[in-house]
Amino acid sequence: MNKTVKNLEPVNNSQQILSTLINTIPNPAFFRNKDGVFMNCNTAFAEKILGTSCENIVGQSVFDLPDIIPQALTDICLENDKKLLNEPGIQTYEAAIACADGVQRDFLLSRSTLADHNGMVAGIISVMLDLTDNNRTEKLLQDRTAELVESSQELKRQIKRRKKAKRTVKQAHREIEHLISSLPTILIGLSRENEIIHWNAVAARVFDMSSTDVMGLSLDRCGVEWDWDKLSDGISKSQADGCIVRLDNIHYRNTDGEDRYLGLSITPFKGEDERISGLTIIGADITDRIKFEAQFHQSQKMEAIGQLAAGIAHEINTPTQFVGDNTRFLQDAFSDLLEGCNLYKESINAAKSATLNSQHIQDIEKRLEELDIAYLEEEVPLAIQQTLKGVDRITHIVQAMKIFAHPGGIEKEPVDINKEIEKTITITRNEWKYVAELKTDFDTALPAVPCHRAEFNQVILNLIVNAAHAIADAKTDNSSEKGTIAISSNRSENRVEIRISDTGAGIPEHIRHRIFDLFFTTKEPGCGTGQGLAIAHSVIVDKHGGTIDIETEENQGTTFVIRLPIDANKSVNE
Amino acid sequence: MNDQTKRRILFVDDEPMVLKGLQRSLRKMRTEWEMRFSSSSQEALDILAAEPFDVIVSDLRMPQMDGTQLLAEVKRKHPQVVRIILSGQVEQETTFKSVQLAHQSLSKPCDADILKHTLNKLFGLRNLLEDESIKRIVSQTETLPSLPAIYTEVINELQASDPSVQKIGDIISTDLAMTAKILQVVNSAFFGLVRKISNPKEAIMLLGTETIKALVLSVKIFSKFNQKKFTWFNFDELFNHSMSVSMFAQTISKEERLDQYLINNSLMAGMFHDLGKLILVTNFQEPYQQILDAARQNKRYLWELENDMFGTSHAEIGAYLMGLWGLDYPVVEAIAFHHCPEKSLSNSTGLLTAVHFGDAYDRLKCDENGADELKQLDRGYLDNLGVCHRIDDWQLVCKDLAERKV
Numbered sequence: 014m015n016k017t018v019k020n021l022e023p024v025n026n027s028q029q030i031l032s033t034l035i036n037t038i039p040n041p042a043f044f045r046n047k048d049g050v051f052m053n054c055n056t057a058f059a060e061k062i063l064g065t066s067c068e069n070i071v072g073q074s075v076f077d078l079p080d081i082i083p084q085a086l087t088d089i090c091l092e093n094d095k096k097l098l099n100e101p102g103i104q105t106y107e108a109a110i111a112c113a114d115g116v117q118r119d120f121l122l123s124r125s126t127l128a129d130h131n132g133m134v135a136g137i138i139s140v141m142l143d144l145t146d147n148n149r150t151e152k153l154l155q156d157r158t159a160e161l162v163e164s165s166q167e168l169k170r171q172i173k174r175r176k177k178a179k180r181t182v183k184q185a186h187r188e189i190e191h192l193i194s195s196l197p198t199i200l201i202g203l204s205r206e207n208e209i210i211h212w213n214a215v216a217a218r219v220f221d222m223s224s225t226d227v228m229g230l231s232l233d234r235c236g237v238e239w240d241w242d243k244l245s246d247g248i249s250k251s252q253a254d255g256c257i258v259r260l261d262n263i264h265y266r267n268t269d270g271e272d273r274y275l276g277l278s279i280t281p282f283k284g285e286d287e288r289i290s291g292l293t294i295i296g297a298d299i300t301d302r303i304k305f306e307a308q309f310h311q312s313q314k315m316e317a318i319g320q321l322a323a324g325i326a327h328e329i330n331t332p333t334q335f336v337g338d339n340t341r342f343l344q345d346a347f348s349d350l351l352e353g354c355n356l357y358k359e360s361i362n363a364a365k366s367a368t369l370n371s372q373h374i375q376d377i378e379k380r381l382e383e384l385d386i387a388y389l390e391e392e393v394p395l396a397i398q399q400t401l402k403g404v405d406r407i408t409h410i411v412q413a414m415k416i417f418a419h420p421g422g423i424e425k426e427p428v429d430i431n432k433e434i435e436k437t438i439t440i441t442r443n444e445w446k447y448v449a450e451l452k453t454d455f456d457t458a459l460p461a462v463p464c465h466r467a468e469f470n471q472v473i474l475n476l477i478v479n480a481a482h483a484i485a486d487a488k489t490d491n492s493s494e495k496g497t498i499a500i501s502s503n504r505s506e507n508r509v510e511i512r513i514s515d516t517g518a519g520i521p522e523h524i525r526h527r528i529f530d531l532f533f534t535t536k537e538p539g540c541g542t543g544q545g546l547a548i549a550h551s552v553i554v555d556k557h558g559g560t561i562d563i564e565t566e567e568n569q570g571t572t573f574v575i576r577l578p579i580d581a582n583k584s585v586n587e
Numbered sequence: 588m589n590d591q592t593k594r595r596i597l598f599v600d601d602e603p604m605v606l607k608g609l610q611r612s613l614r615k616m617r618t619e620w621e622m623r624f625s626s627s628s629q630e631a632l633d634i635l636a637a638e639p640f641d642v643i644v645s646d647l648r649m650p651q652m653d654g655t656q657l658l659a660e661v662k663r664k665h666p667q668v669v670r671i672i673l674s675g676q677v678e679q680e681t682t683f684k685s686v687q688l689a690h691q692s693l694s695k696p697c698d699a700d701i702l703k704h705t706l707n708k709l710f711g712l713r714n715l716l717e718d719e720s721i722k723r724i725v726s727q728t729e730t731l732p733s734l735p736a737i738y739t740e741v742i743n744e745l746q747a748s749d750p751s752v753q754k755i756g757d758i759i760s761t762d763l764a765m766t767a768k769i770l771q772v773v774n775s776a777f778f779g780l781v782r783k784i785s786n787p788k789e790a791i792m793l794l795g796t797e798t799i800k801a802l803v804l805s806v807k808i809f810s811k812f813n814q815k816k817f818t819w820f821n822f823d824e825l826f827n828h829s830m831s832v833s834m835f836a837q838t839i840s841k842e843e844r845l846d847q848y849l850i851n852n853s854l855m856a857g858m859f860h861d862l863g864k865l866i867l868v869t870n871f872q873e874p875y876q877q878i879l880d881a882a883r884q885n886k887r888y889l890w891e892l893e894n895d896m897f898g899t900s901h902a903e904i905g906a907y908l909m910g911l912w913g914l915d916y917p918v919v920e921a922i923a924f925h926h927c928p929e930k931s932l933s934n935s936t937g938l939l940t941a942v943h944f945g946d947a948y949d950r951l952k953c954d955e956n957g958a959d960e961l962k963q964l965d966r967g968y969l970d971n972l973g974v975c976h977r978i979d980d981w982q983l984v985c986k987d988l989a990e991r992k993v
Binding site for chain 1: 604
């Protein structure tokens with residue numbers, strides 16, 4: 014019982030709310046059953062539209078009220094009733110209706126079918142909106158309309174732009190996706206916690222691990238056998254500094270057990286909070302490139318050796334000549350001296366046995382004179398000294414030749430720059446000594462610089478030989494004056510600067526931009542292949558993170574300036 | 588010995604220690620040689636202008652005026668001075684330039700004994716020629732003229748897209764001028780050969796087409812005589828005779844079981860025995876034309892008439908040039924004395940014997956009347972050697988060879 018009462022009360026209550034609500038609405042509203050009989054209406058409808066009270070209307074159909082409801086309204090009403098009853102739902106239409114005060118107003122009728130508890134259409138609720146009321150604020154409306162039109166057009170334009178932008182973004186996105194998928198590089202995405210969130214097809218192929226195998230794993234546990242210490246340092250650095258870190262020659266072993274190398278670039282990316290939210294590692298297996306480079310450098314080295322071989326041979330042949338001559342002289346001198354000794358011995362013995370007579374002494378003196386002991390006394394020490402000098406010169410050049418023997422490792426090693434330059438000067442001596450004086454001005458306090466020793470030497474060698482050629486080319490035939498090659502080293506802050514100057518003709522302006530190009534040469538065919546400076550550039554800039562620049566003035570000479578970072582992990586520009 | 592009879596040598600090298608070393612190691616020669624040492628080309632030229640020298644031994648690579656320039660100057664101003672290069676240079680480019688300028692080249696390091704030997708050999712040659720003007724002409728001779736047809740053939744082959752070393756060797760070895768030149772070049776120290784090469788084909792193989800090409804086309808080590816200018820001289824006859832004697836000399840050397848070294852050189856000795864004629868023909872056109880006419884009319888030996896006119900003959904002249912170009916003494920001796928073998932100091936059967944006989948036999952063959960057979964043969968010389976009984980055998984093998992050849 015209680016339940017029922019409780020249930021009933023809200024129903025009654027809701028009916029009250031409803032009828033109050035209906036009467037409170039300023040818009041005329043009414044409800045008619047499916048037969049067109051008014052079941053309910055509000056005061057606004059009864060009084061404002063029909064000019065009567067609700068009691069007179071409820072229970073009547075439109076046909077029952079010909080005096081109250083004009084025929085035109087009845088027709089519109091019945092026609093729209095029919096439509097709505099056929100297709101139950103919501104219906105709106107506009108109609109001009111003469112109101113109780115005799116004024117015709119435009120109304121918007123918003124109507125809805127009402128279902129009974131069986132789901133059948135029970136009738137139609139209609140609410141009327143007086144459009145004429147709105148028209149009263151027509152002025153305002155017009156203004157607003159104009160504004161609206163303007164803003165709607167603007168909106169349309171914006172939408173258009175947005176759509177276009179969206180299309181572009183979509184297109185770009187597609188392109189990027191396409192690009193990424195077709196990139197021949199390894200692409201690994203890492204989360205802030207260094208978990209693998211992306212592992213592209215190339216990575217899968219290079220490391221022989223599919224993305225499903227490694228996805229979500231921490232990078233150090235992904236199973237690739239690589240130089241993790243180096244990689245980890247790079248990742249930490251990139252995370253800490255928020256900068257791109259390049260790692261060259263990261264060793265790894267592929268699944269075939271082959272030792273190979275990666276060149277990687279670690280790029281941090283920031284989230285919306287400006288914090289680093291992850292890293293992208295892109296890169297490639299550069300083993301083949303290293304091999305090719307090594308071969309290329311080797312071939313240029315062979316070219317340099319070929320160029321120098323004749324000169325080196327000359328440098329060795331010359332001292333060998335006088336070492337040989339002096340030794341032969343010493344051989345002769347020794348036998349002469351020995352003979353002299355014997356003569357003295359003979360005279361001592363003769364004196365002892367008292368057979369020494371003046372004739373005997375005369376003979377011995379004559380022979381001694383012939384032997385020219387005085388000359389030997391003077392020349393033998395000189396011959397020995399010069400022989401040693403010759404041997405020293407040969408030793409020196411043979412030692413310096415080791416710069417060709419050094420295979421040049423994959424890692425940089427601390428190098429005494431001055432000493433290496435000295436060696437190269439020795440090796441190239443025959444190339445410059447006939448045309449130039451060579452002056453050095455080394456900063457003896459230079460720290461050891463991390464270098465690929467052999468390649469560094471090759472660069473210096475190329476530059477010295479070029480300097481000698483520049484001077485020889487600039488020399489007019491009759492001038493006997495030698496030019497000057499000046500080589501200096503010094504430290505400025507965190508880098509070492511090496512300057513190699515010549516007093517040649519300088520580099521003409523129109524070719525300056527090309528001098529580091531591979532195979533660019535101004536030399537006669539057969540005299541140079543145009544690889545020297547290209548190699549110099551690649552070695553200094555790419556391999557050492559340094560710079561190589563020229564200062565040149567026509568008819569004055571050229572200076573090559575090499576700057577090398579003292580910190581192996583930094584480039585000069587950092 | 589007074590200074591007049593001493594041989595005078597000027598050494599030039601920009602490295603003072605090399606000069607000092609030479610001075611010391613050659614000191615033993617000071618009784619026979621007068622040696623001067625200069626450390627620059629300019630100074631060397633000044634010394635040469637002031638004093639006479641027999642030989643200049645120069646380095647190649649020197650600052651300012653280099654060895655090539657120096658030797659060119661020496662050749663121009665003092666042609667009688669024998670020019671030798673002693674260089675540590677191994678660069679072919681420089682080598683090529685100097686090939687035409689130096690009579691001989693030695694490479695550093697050069698043992699003092701080899702240097703002594705080379706110089707002594709040259710001084711031995713100086714006795715061959717008395718006349719300074721002829722010496723000068725021979726010393727200046729860079730190339731000898733080749734037969735135009737052969738010359739053209741070589742040039743064509745060298746310029747072909749794929750020249751054959753084999754073919755070039757075949758062509759060159761038929762021309763005595765080219766053969767002589769190629770042997771001088773290959774035996775110069777620059778090509779770094781330890782042993783002496785006496786076979787032109789082998790020389791060509793060793794040098795290779797590229798080097799030959801450079802030498803022939805750029806350095807121009809060969810030349811051809813102008814046929815229009817020399818209608819009065821039968822080059823073909825000279826060349827054919829040279830080839831024949833060359834083969835006869837080789838056959839006899841083998842027949843006599845000479846030392847292998849001599850057998851190897853016998854072809855050259857025979858081939859070059861009349862080479863001096865090329866020098867006389869090209870340098871003394873008018874007088875030589877007269878000599879040839881006189882020889883024909885008076886039925887006299889050419890070398891006798893040459894001796895009357897020049898005080899020397901084509902034999903000594905050819906020998907001198909071949910000596911300057913570095914051919915070994917047995918070859919030089921055979922060339923020098925092929926007419927008068929008794930003048931030679933050697934008293935054993937050798938290249939001279941073979942060339943002397945080969946020459947006489949080829950002349951006989953040409954004569955065809957056979958009345959005075961082998962009239963050029965010096966029987967006294969052969970008798971001294973005790974080989975007169977071999978003459979018949981030699982004639983047989985030569986006849987056999989000539990017939991096979993035909």
